[in-house]
Every structure is written in C-alpha cells, then in structure tokens.
Amino acid sequence: MDWSIQEIAKLAGTTSRTLRHYDDIGLLAPARIASNGYRHYDADSLVRLQRILLLRELGLGLPAIAEVLDREDRAPHALRGHLEWLRREQHRLTRQIASVEHTIDALEGGERLMAEQMFDGFDHTEYKEEVEQRWGVDAYARSDAWWRSMSADEKRDWQGRMSQLSADWIAASERGVDPAGNEAQALAQRHFDWLRGIPGTPGGGAEGPSREYFLGLAEMYVADERFGANYGGVDGARFVRDAMTAYAERNL
Amino acid sequence: MDWSIQEIAKLAGTTSRTLRHYDDIGLLAPARIASNGYRHYDADSLVRLQRILLLRELGLGLPAIAEVLDREDRAPHALRGHLEWLRREQHRLTRQIASVEHTIDALEGGERLMAEQMFDGFDHTEYKEEVEQRWGVDAYARSDAWWRSMSADEKRDWQGRMSQLSADWIAASERGVDPAGNEAQALAQRHFDWLRGIPGTPGGGAEGPSREYFLGLAEMYVADERFGANYGGVDGARFVRDAMTAYAERNL
DNA sequence: GTAGAGGTTGACGTTACGTCAAGGTCAAGC
DNA sequence: GCTTGACCTTGACGTAACGTCAACCTCTAC
DSSP states (O other): OOOOHHHHHHHTTTTTHHHHHHHHHSSOOSSEETTSEEEEEEEHHHHHHHHHHHHTTOOOOOOHHHHHHHSSSGGHHHHHHHHHHHHHHHHHHHHHHHHHHHHHHHTTTTTTHHHHHHEEEEEHTHHHHHHHHHHHHHHHHHHHHHHHHHHHHHHHHHHHHHHHHHHHHHHHHHOOOOOSSHHHHHHHHHHHHHHHOOOSSTTTTTTTTOHHHHHHHHHHHHHHHHHHGTTTTHHHHHHHHHHHHHHHHOOO | OOOEEHHHHHHHHHHHHHHHHHHHHTTTOOEOOOSOOOOOOOHHHHHHHHHHHHHHHOOOOHHHHHHHHHHHHHHHHHHHHHOOOOOHHHHHHHHHHHHHHHHHHHTTTTOOHHHGGGGHHHHHHHHHHHHHHHHHHHHHHHHHHHHHSHHHHHHHHHHHHHHHHHHHHHOOOOOOOTTTHHHHHHHHHHHHHHTTTTTSSSSOSSSSSOOOHHHHHHHHHHHHHHHHGGTTTHHHHHHHHHHHHHHHHHOO
C-alpha cells in the first residue's frame, strides 16, 4: 500500500493542501519522500490521518490533536477539557441569541434601543477618573468588575432603568417643578436607589451611597458637562443637583 | 466635547488600538485629525462607537455592522439573518458536544473507537474511482453528497453498523460456515440492507441495489485488496463474494 | 515532442484586533 | 534649554487552518 498525496486525500476525504499543511506543522509526515520530492503515504499514515480527522470533527485544535495522538492515554482528559470549552461556548451563544432576539423585538417595537444603549459603558467608564480620584482606585475596580460581570441583557436592563430615570429628570426639570417638592424628591429617591445597585460606590451596598458621595455626585453633574449632558444640559443638571441636595439634607 | 483617542476609548470601554483599526477599515473615522496627526473624536463619534460596540456584542462582524449603521432600517433584517447563523452554530455545538461525550464514554469503556472510526470516509471514498468508472460520475456525486450531509453522529452510527457487519463476516468466514447456508445468507441479507441505505448506488433507494451492482461489488471485494482488507483479506473476501453471489441468484 | 494530470515550494487572504518596534509631540520639572 | 514620561503616529508580525493562485518541475501517454 503506497499512496500519492491525492490518493490518500481522497481515501480520507480531505485535500492534498491539508496534508501538506499537516506535514508543514509536523502533525503528519509522509511515510517517505521520493527523490523527486513527491510525498508518499502508507497504511499507518492513513490510520493516523483518520484519527486526526476524527478529532478535528470533534472540534479540537491541531496542537491539541497532536498532543492526544502522542499520548493516547490522555485522550479522555483532553476531551473533557475540550467539552468544558464547548459548553461555555454554547452558553455564550445562548445568551447572544437571547440578546439578538430582544434587540429585534425592541427595534420592531419602535424603541430607540440603540440610543438607550448609549449608556453601555458610558456612564460607567465616565465615572472612572472621578471615582478613582475621589474614592480610590479600589472602588473603581470593584465597580468595574461588577459591570463586566453582567450579561448583555442585564446591562441593558440596568441601562433601561437609568435611561428612564434620566428622561424623568429632564421632563421634571423642563416642567419647572420645585426641586424640593414631592415630585422631585421622589426622583431623588429613585436616583438614590439606583445608585444603591452599584457596588464600588462608597456605601454602594444595601445601605446605599454615603451622604458625601451623593452630594459629590450632585455637584459633579453641574461641574462637568459630560455628566450634565445626561440630564439635559446645565439647567437640568442644576435641577438634579438641587433636588439631590434637598434629599440628602432631609434623609442622609 | 473633544476627546483624544485614549479618552474616548475609556469612555466606551475599548482600546485605542481598536479605534485605529476602525479608522483603518473605514468603520469609524475621527471627527478631525490635528496637524500633528492626532485623532480627535466628538459626541457623534461616541454615539456611533457605542452602536458599533453594541452590535459587536451581539456577535455581528464588522462589515455587517457597517452595513447596519449605513441603513439602520435594515437592522432587523440583518439581525434576523445573524440569528439564523447563531442558531445553526448552536446546533452544531450541540452535536459536537454529544459526539465528544460519546467518544469519552467509548474510550473509557475500553472500546477502540479510534480504530472503528477508521471507516470514516474510508470505505466511502474508497469506492470513488470504482463507482465512477462503473456507474458514472453522477452516481458517485449523489453518494458523496449523501455522506457529507450526515452529522458526525450519524456517520458514526453508520460506520458502527458497517464495522459490525464486517466483523460478523470475518467471524463466519473463519468458522468455515457454508457460504450458501442460512447463516451466511442472513449476513448477505444484512449486507444488502446496508447497501440499500446508500443513495447513489444503482438502485440505492428503498428497492435496494441492483443485481449487477451487488454482484459487481462481490467481485470487487476479491479483486481489490483494499476492499478485501475489510473482510479479513483474500480468503474472507472470497467467502463474502460466494455468499453474496448465492444470495443474488436466489433473490435478485 | 508535447499535452495534460499531478507534484513541489512559496506567499497572500481570511477575523479583529494584540503586541511590539521605532520614532514624533507635548506638558512639566530642572 | 534639556530631560523625562505620557501619549501619539505608522508599520508590521501573529493568530487557526487551511483555500487559492502563481511559477515551475515530473511523469505518462500519444
């Protein structure tokens, strides 16, 4: 049994290019190389090739395949590791499918999800420098880890609440309501609760943000146009600050 | 609002390298480029970048993202196409996971699945030249398409039956039973049924292989050592041929 | 001798950047 | 004015597993 490269490729159901590649990377050398440079394969080559192709169909990478073939007793171990990776991939796909379905629904419902999505990472990383300077690198790191641990769906949910809160702030501000009145104070309460959901903020746990952090944020909204933009500009930011300040004086 | 490349990267939660890449491929150009070559981005850049990153999280490729951003009304259409691809990927992974689990079980059960797997594509493509020469290129193409359309699990199942049939032929041959006797004829019947499952073989449908094809195969097993090897060598192949010939004379 | 089929070694393309490498720019401190 | 350090630039290689030319050699058959 002595086959040319094309012959063994057909026998195994692959291509000659693949065989040259396997030769190049040292995964499967020909049984012999004739004086004219032609590669020739034998039955042992075929067996090894069949095993390579089997493992490849299971999704293993070529380096992993080489390892398994070198130490066949470790095949179950390698396959179990591979299995874990496959399962993780499947879960990732499951989440992605859910996200895409959700996005399609939202877009067809006429929601401007894309704009809403703008808060993805925005407000979060927007805080980075300020948070680090005022509350320490550690606080930011915790907050960052929290954010990154969320799935796309969870992020969108969180962003949706924030986006709604922001829109309500702007609406109230434009209607000229009293920052210290009931309506604005209810918004301030929502703002407080919303912040409570962010670990990494001082007092970001169940007890909620600290008085200093809450007041500091309020001032930041006015001082920094990037923050203020989320509340309808300088005027909106001033309104939010006044309402938050009043809330803090009464409750914190 | 005017941000450097690093600043906007942090704002959006990505890297400056990514932004340069998006600039290179024309997906996101900076708002302006200063005389010193520095890239500068504005709020519009940020909006577009956020949308890019959102779509990227959904698993879309950069060309697809560019298309969606150019024609936002086609986003649902593009996403639905993407969704299909995601589902196909998930099914592929599901099958792969099952295959890996099966393989692990087999290996731990001490089965030499790797050897059994040798029939993957082997016997199939082994037929190629003969089939094409005797029954036409078209027949082989149909057979080939059938084979390639099978999942790894289905292939393994088919191979398993073939492997078992082969082993039974060899065992019967070595026990010296009568090729025209009941036992051998039962094997010939199984062989006939097994061939019936292969489209592309003349009469490969429900009616089963034709008399000529069946007899031709029987002779081939003897004439070609590559075929005969599956039935225990020349002696085994002769036994198989005799049994098949007897079967054909009685039933076909 | 000349097709024609098949063999060889490069080398680029694919996806979305990460990661140096070499060098220019800018603000701050001496 | 010079150095330092942070930040910017372009260029180019590496990634996984081959597909796909390109240019050129080899063998068989007519």
